Amino acid sequence: MPAPITEEQNRLDREVLLDAAESLFYGRGIRATGMDEVRAASGLPLKRIYRFFATKEDLVVAMLERRDRRWRGSLAAHVEQVQHPRERVLAVFDWLAEWFAQPGFRGCAWVNAHAELGASSEAVLAEVRSHKQAFREQIALWVRATGVPVTEPVFLLAEGAIVTAGISGDPAPARHARAAVAALLGAP
Structure with a gap:
């Protein structure tokens, strides 16, 4: 069983996700950027991304x-x-x-x-x-x-x-x- 994710890891992952999203959304456009691209840029699985942000x-x-x-x-x-x-x-x-x-x-x-x-x-x-x-x-x-x-x-x-x-x-x-x-x- 994997260790539970700490609050600090949640904070760090959320920042990585926001950094990736900002870079892609600002650089390429929001509609032009799919969530798979956000996943790839952040290195986080989609399931984890959607735990942070439902949409x-x-x-x-x-x-x-x-x-x-x-x-x-x-x-x-x-x-x-x-x-x-x-x-x-x-x-x-x-x-x-x-x-x-x-x-x-x-x-x-x-x-x-x-x-x-x-x-x-x-x-x-x-x-x-x-x-x-x-x-x-x-x-x-x-x-x-x-x-x-x-x-x-x-x-x-x-x-x-x-x-x-x-x-x-x-x-x-x-x-x-x-x-x-x-x-x-x-x-x-």
């Missing part, structure tokens, strides 16, 4: 939730190193430019998931909306500190830069959006 949709939502924490955490760590409120807002676009230039950048994982599943999956749609609202609130916090009421334009410029860079494969939209935000915020 592919559940796996997609968990992957997006985890990516959200990591993505927004990385953004905050970068932005909050900057002291001046105006420069903090501009640092959002510096961080975006670095992200856009990374190998394998395929645009926004949430926009991509929405395009593939948003019309057919309430759970995915809810997670996409949750991420976008949390990102907007992050930006609002930094913009409010400048005293200039431009949260919506800054958020839309960030979102537009993300989508445009994802489609074009060019990190330049971050630079263009940064210049527009600098003009919105006025002289330092």
